[in-house]
Amino acid sequence: YEHGATGAEPRMYTEMLEQPASVERTLRGRLDERFGTAHLGGLGMDARELRAVQRVKILGCGSAYYAGQMGAQLIEELARVPADAEAASEFRYRDAVIDPDTLYVAVSQSGETVDTLLAVEEIRRKGGRVVGLVNVVGSAIARACDGGIYLHAGPETAVASTKAVTTMFVGFALLALQLGRVRDLSVADGKRLVAGLLRLPAQIEETLAGEERLAGIAKTLAQAESMFFVGRVRGYPVAREGAQKLKEISYRHAEAYQMSELKHGPLALISPAVPTVAVVPDDELADRNIGALHEIAARGGPLVVVTHDGVDLGELTAERIDVPRNEKELDPLLLTIPLQLVAYHAALTLGHDVDRPRNLAKSVTVE
Numbered sequence: 062y063e064h065g066a067t068g069a070e071p072r073m074y075t076e077m078l079e080q081p082a083s084v085e086r087t088l089r090g091r092l093d094e095r096f097g098t099a100h101l102g103g104l105g106m107d108a109r110e111l112r113a114v115q116r117v118k119i120l121g122c123g124s125a126y127y128a129g130q131m132g133a134q135l136i137e138e139l140a141r142v143p144a145d146a147e148a149a150s151e152f153r154y155r156d157a158v159i160d161p162d163t164l165y166v167a168v169s170q171s172g173e174t175v176d177t178l179l180a181v182e183e184i185r186r187k188g189g190r191v192v193g194l195v196n197v198v199g200s201a202i203a204r205a206c207d208g209g210i211y212l213h214a215g216p217e218t219a220v221a222s223t224k225a226v227t228t229m230f231v232g233f234a235l236l237a238l239q240l241g242r243v244r245d246l247s248v249a250d251g252k253r254l255v256a257g258l259l260r261l262p263a264q265i266e267e268t269l270a271g272e273e274r275l276a277g278i279a280k281t282l283a284q285a286e287s288m289f290f291v292g293r294v295r296g297y298p299v300a301r302e303g304a305q306k307l308k309e310i311s312y313r314h315a316e317a318y319q320m321s322e323l324k325h326g327p328l329a330l331i332s333p334a335v336p337t338v339a340v341v342p343d344d345e346l347a348d349r350n351i352g353a354l355h356e357i358a359a360r361g362g363p364l365v366v367v368t369h370d371g372v373d374l375g376e377l378t379a380e381r382i383d384v385p386r387n388e389k390e391l392d393p394l395l396l397t398i399p400l401q402l403v404a405y406h407a408a409l410t411l412g413h414d415v416d417r418p419r420n421l422a423k424s425v426t427v428e
């Protein structure tokens with residue numbers, strides 16, 4: 062591939078390609094195939110303490126926040142513990158109620174993001190328990206937490222986060238599995254998810270191999286001044302992360318929306334000049350999602366659909382991107398990968414330096 066003016070591979074590209082190995086490292090030594098669970102010794106919590114968790118609140122910024130949203134869904138699905146994610150940059154300013162039965166999770170690649178760090182300190186000051194999902198060993202956030210899980214993604218230096226996001230997702234899956242298996246999650250479901258996690262590295266590889274086609278799609282998308290990224294439930298944080306990547310490095314306006322909220326406003330903006338990238342996994346919501354795509358098509362909106370082989374798009378005219386199937390709870394990870402490549406190639410098409418996007422820093426460490 063042509064990687065831009067210098068001809069050298071941008072770091073973002075190298076980091077994207079490292080994802081299978083990064084995910085393997087996140088998983089290494091943490092899965093228990095026999096009992097269908099995960100062991101995260103770094104949390105410093107025994108089964109009794111894990112069982113006492115009544116709620117989970119995840120805090121992070123930017124892509125880490127979107128990964129946190131994916132994580133909250135995993136925790137609700139697998140452990141049936143109420144969970145949500147919030148931007149740490151909001152949380153720290155709103156005098157949040159700190160609850161002793163809530164497990165707070167701070168998620169950060171660098172471990173140095175000041176908004177996340179100050180949220181952690183505030184929670185601890187008020188007696189809450191915080192664990193970290195952090196990539197950089199010994200970083201400020203890792204040190205400020207009561208315990209945690211290191212991602213082991215390897216060093217990430219491109220501003221646009223890729224392997225950190227995918228390993229955050231895997232970290233949350235491990236946490237959800239461990240929380241689930243000390244509660245109601247069956248051994249059969251636990252084993253099903255362990256097997257699914259072990260399939261991910263090869264499936265990421267397979268998805269990355271679709272680069273050429275994705276580059277073509279990106280070229281077309283890059284011509285649009287403005288576009289939507291939409292998804293529902295599992296697909297929504299994927300859409301947010303996809304829009305974020307595209308904005309960060311291509312400078313095109315990309316707005317993420319919940320699929321079902323489209324009709325409550327943004328549908329007014331759909332036209333042949335405004336494409337939509339839709340995230341439509343083959344899950345219990347696929348039919349509903351396809352219904353919403355018809356609304357977009359009826360207004361002449363061009364469609365790119367990230368989906369699974371076998372999802373029937375009927376009469377719709379769309380560029381379709383099929384990702385490999387895994388367990389439905391783990392779908393967000395593989396759905397995210399093509400959107401990274403699309404953002405990357407959109408930026409290259411427009412001649413931007415993907416590793417040095419204007420106005421952005423890799424980690425925001427000062428207020």
Ligand code: G6P
Nearest residue numbers: 122123124125169170171174422
């Ligand atoms: C900055 C970067 C984002 C990143 C966010 C959180 O805003 O531009 O790409 O997602 O910080 O960084 P962290 O190191 O805490 O994951």
